[in-house]
Amino acid sequence: MGMFKFKKKQEDICLNMLEEPALLFDEEGVFANCNEAARDFMYDLGYDDEKSPETIQAFSSSLHARFEVNGKNQFEYENWKFTISKRKTTTGTLFRLLPIKGDETVTRLSLSLNIMPWGIMTVNLDDDNKIVYCNPMIGEFLGVDFENIIGFSIDDVMRVCGVEESLKKNINDQSTSFYDHAIKVNDHIKWVRMHFVPFMGDYHYCMIVVQDTSHEKMKESQFSQAQRLEALGQLAGGVAHDFNNILSIIDGYARMVKKNSSLDETTMNYLNHISKAVERGSGLTSRLLTFGRHKISKDKIVDLGKLIKDQEALISPLMDASIALSITVQEDVFIEAAPDSICQIFLNLCINSRDAMKNGGSLMVDVRKEEHENAVLEIIDTGCGMSPEVKSKMFDPFFTTKGQGKGTGLGLSMAYSLIKDMNGSIDVVTAESEGTAIRISFPLSKEVPEDYKKPLVDMATGTISGVTALVAEDEPELLDLVTGMMEEIGVHVIKAYNGNEALALQEEYEGEIDFLLTDVVMPELNGVRLAELFSACRPDSKVMFMSGYPANGQMARVPLPEGAFLMPKPINFENLKNVVASLLNNGNDNALSDVKKVTGEWKVAQ
Amino acid sequence: MKKSLTQLCVLVVDDQSESRALLRNILSDIGINQIYEAQDGKTGLAFLDSSFDLIDVIMCDWNMPQMNGIDLLRQIRSTGANTPFMMITGRSDKTSVVEAKSLGVNVYVRKPYSPTQIEAKLRAVVQRMEAA
Numbered sequence: 001m002g003m004f005k006f007k008k009k010q011e012d013i014c015l016n017m018l019e020e021p022a023l024l025f026d027e028e029g030v031f032a033n034c035n036e037a038a039r040d041f042m043y044d045l046g047y048d049d050e051k052s053p054e055t056i057q058a059f060s061s062s063l064h065a066r067f068e069v070n071g072k073n074q075f076e077y078e079n080w081k082f083t084i085s086k087r088k089t090t091t092g093t094l095f096r097l098l099p100i101k102g103d104e105t106v107t108r109l110s111l112s113l114n115i116m117p118w119g120i121m122t123v124n125l126d127d128d129n130k131i132v133y134c135n136p137m138i139g140e141f142l143g144v145d146f147e148n149i150i151g152f153s154i155d156d157v158m159r160v161c162g163v164e165e166s167l168k169k170n171i172n173d174q175s176t177s178f179y180d181h182a183i184k185v186n187d188h189i190k191w192v193r194m195h196f197v198p199f200m201g202d203y204h205y206c207m208i209v210v211q212d213t214s215h216e217k218m219k220e221s222q223f224s225q226a227q228r229l230e231a232l233g234q235l236a237g238g239v240a241h242d243f244n245n246i247l248s249i250i251d252g253y254a255r256m257v258k259k260n261s262s263l264d265e266t267t268m269n270y271l272n273h274i275s276k277a278v279e280r281g282s283g284l285t286s287r288l289l290t291f292g293r294h295k296i297s298k299d300k301i302v303d304l305g306k307l308i309k310d311q312e313a314l315i316s317p318l319m320d321a322s323i324a325l326s327i328t329v330q331e332d333v334f335i336e337a338a339p340d341s342i343c344q345i346f347l348n349l350c351i352n353s354r355d356a357m358k359n360g361g362s363l364m365v366d367v368r369k370e371e372h373e374n375a376v377l378e379i380i381d382t383g384c385g386m387s388p389e390v391k392s393k394m395f396d397p398f399f400t401t402k403g404q405g406k407g408t409g410l411g412l413s414m415a416y417s418l419i420k421d422m423n424g425s426i427d428v429v430t431a432e433s434e435g436t437a438i439r440i441s442f443p444l445s446k447e448v449p450e451d452y453k454k455p456l457v458d459m460a461t462g463t464i465s466g467v468t469a470l471v472a473e474d475e476p477e478l479l480d481l482v483t484g485m486m487e488e489i490g491v492h493v494i495k496a497y498n499g500n501e502a503l504a505l506q507e508e509y510e511g512e513i514d515f516l517l518t519d520v521v522m523p524e525l526n527g528v529r530l531a532e533l534f535s536a537c538r539p540d541s542k543v544m545f546m547s548g549y550p551a552n553g554q555m556a557r558v559p560l561p562e563g564a565f566l567m568p569k570p571i572n573f574e575n576l577k578n579v580v581a582s583l584l585n586n587g588n589d590n591a592l593s594d595v596k597k598v599t600g601e602w603k604v605a606q
Numbered sequence: 607m608k609k610s611l612t613q614l615c616v617l618v619v620d621d622q623s624e625s626r627a628l629l630r631n632i633l634s635d636i637g638i639n640q641i642y643e644a645q646d647g648k649t650g651l652a653f654l655d656s657s658f659d660l661i662d663v664i665m666c667d668w669n670m671p672q673m674n675g676i677d678l679l680r681q682i683r684s685t686g687a688n689t690p691f692m693m694i695t696g697r698s699d700k701t702s703v704v705e706a707k708s709l710g711v712n713v714y715v716r717k718p719y720s721p722t723q724i725e726a727k728l729r730a731v732v733q734r735m736e737a738a
Contacts (some may be wrong), residue, residue, distance in 0.1 A: 111685065237699070240667060240696070240698065241668075241695070241696040241697050241698075242696060243696070244695075244696030244697075244698060244716070244717040244718060245622065245625065245667075245696040245717055247717065247718040248625065248628070248696070248717035248718035249622070249624045249625060249628060250718075251718045251720075252624075252628035252631070252632070252718070253624075253628065255720075255721065256628075256631055259635075278718055282698070282716075282717075282718050285698065304711075356646050396717040449710075496687060499729075500729045500730070500732065500733040501733055502727045503726050503727075503733065504729070504730040504731075504733035505728075506730075507730040508712060525729070532722055533722055533725060533729065534724035534726065536720055536722035536723040536725075536726050537723055537726050537727070
């Protein structure tokens with residue numbers, strides 16, 4: 001028995017040295033042994049499967065019988081083709097299944113065609129342009145079962161994809177040609193390019209190679225849209241410049257009329273309206289300019305809230321009067337993004353919301369931080385909403401619900417790809433006739449912008465950082481004293497020994513000046529006039545007056561503007577500290593009780 | 607030589623007569639009465655050629671036919687003169703401001719402007735003239 005086992009093992013080794021499937025039969029023609037390749041092969045064919053009643057034994061017997069009895073030396077099964085080679089051995093007969101080499105090229109070729117990323121069809125010109133061959137990719141491109149279109153004419157198949165035009169001309173063309181067309185596949189729109197390659201010689205066939213060009217088409221449209229925007233931007237720049245010129249003339253002459261003291265109240269009111277309109281107009285031109293500067297911009301750290309809030313002047317004129325627009329933003333929501341892209345996305349979404357609210361409604365925009373990780377931009381409208389079907393296609397390129405010539409169908413798909421480019425995500429919640437909420441989320445930037453400067457007031461210690469003040473005082477000792485105190489708190493001080501010097505310094509200083517602290521009575525230019533001139537140049541800066549006159553007991557009278565902040569002298573350190581802190585806090589703090597708020601005409605000796 | 611605000615002699619260069627008239631009006635309200643006008647850079651330059659010492663401040667528009675404000679400024683600066691140059695323009699974008707300042711514009715005023723702004727800027731100019 002031991003010897004038999006040894007022999008069996010030797011036989012296994014010999015059989016397994018053969019690459020092709022090999023089976024050994026004994027002298028009676030009964031299956032004796034086979035190699036691993038044969039086992040795998042038979043297993044692939046479905047034998048020796050738990051589900052199959054037939055065993056390797058049974059298969060082998062039938063193989064043996066077929067070869068021996070019928071004298072066939074070729075074996076064919078599905079795509080497999082073999083020659084059977086038979087050889088006598090000492091113990092019986094060895095059957096080897098040798099793959100037929102000639103078919104390998106064909107197999108490889110058909111495999112290549114099957115995995116090709118382009119669709120390929122061959123049509124017969126002599127038989128109504130019927131499809132005689134196509135690869136599986138055709139099925140994917142045209143949204144059809146590729147095997148089922150064989151035998152149908154190409155025009156019939158294309159008609160299913162929404163192409164009514166006959167391709168006959170291209171197919172019968174003697175030279176290679178191509179044809180670009182939008183096709184409809186399962187209700188989605190796709191752009192394809194079909195290359196027509198005629199067969200040479202006597203074959204009346206034409207090969208059609210189909211390529212999905214949707215991506216290229218979209219890029220192309222994006223590019224032309226970007227170019228259009230750039231041209232529009234240049235135009236806007238030029239218009240804004242002329243517009244500002246015109247506004248300055250309107251405003252200037254309105255002011256000249258206003259100087260006429262004999263004007264009645266109504267006329268004065270009208271003139272004020274003109275001035276206000278001019279102000280709005282110039283605000284609008286500066287917005288137009290920021291939008292118009294449309295170039296491919298790099299990602300940088302931007303304040304999303306500020307960026308969106310700045311668009312308000314541009315968005316609100318686009319809204320119908322029946323639409324209530326509200327934009328609320330949180331401060332310091334920094335993200336890494338291309339500002340122009342954000343504006344473009346925002347504008348597109350707002351226009352969609354507007355178009356969804358034909359009968360009016362409200363558009364709410366909100367920018368906030370979420371979970372310290374994300375910046376969220378939410379755009380909620382009370383418009384017509386979208387059906388699930390429309391929603392599923394809203395980001396598809398070329399898909400539009402607006403009428404022909406009104407929408408390009410690219411707005412949302414561009415928004416989508418821009419958001420993805422900036423590592424963001426977009427979610428849409430919508431209900432028909434109720435409205436749509438769009439939520440765009442970006443990762444928060446870990447850094448703040450380079451030019452970012454925010455006054456930081458530490459109320460506990462009373463220290464301040466990142467604040468610049470312009471101090472105007474004609475008494476050198478007092479100027480030094482106040483400057484010293486301010487610097488002790490942490491305020492950066494620009495010292496001016498008179499009003500005109502203060503004006504020159506603010507003109508030269510390129511950074512922001514948070515507030516002006518000025519003495520009231522100064523030679524050449526008094527503090528009140530200085531404040532007026534300073535505010536004309538820096539409208540966002542705050543102003544605070546200081547005066548020593550009450551302490552001196554002089555009866556000078558200086559009219560201060562209503563609502564102005566006045567700090568009485570002598571100035572003490574604690575007072576100054578609190579007042580500066582609360583002034584920067586928008587005057588909402590109690591500390592301002594140290595400061596007199598001027599009502600009406602302020603008299604020194606009160 | 608010290609000059610006060612009202613003693614200033616100003617050259618206004620702007621192609622629109624309404625704009626020039628407007629500035630003249632504002633200046634005379636401030637108390638400045640020595641005002642010369644030119645309708646473009648070329649005329650302005652010709653005027654400066656003949657009466658350069660007369661002018662204390664140039665108030666100039668940017669976009670003009672013949673010679674624009676920037677080219678006028680270049681011509682003036684190329685002679686070595688540092689006469690204060692105030693650009694008063696409808697160009698309100700930051701890039702223009704930076705460009706103008708780098709070329710030697712002392713003061714930049716965006717249109718539309720207010721008379722108060724003009725006065726503040728002129729006072730700043732006068733202040734620096736005294737210091738020089």
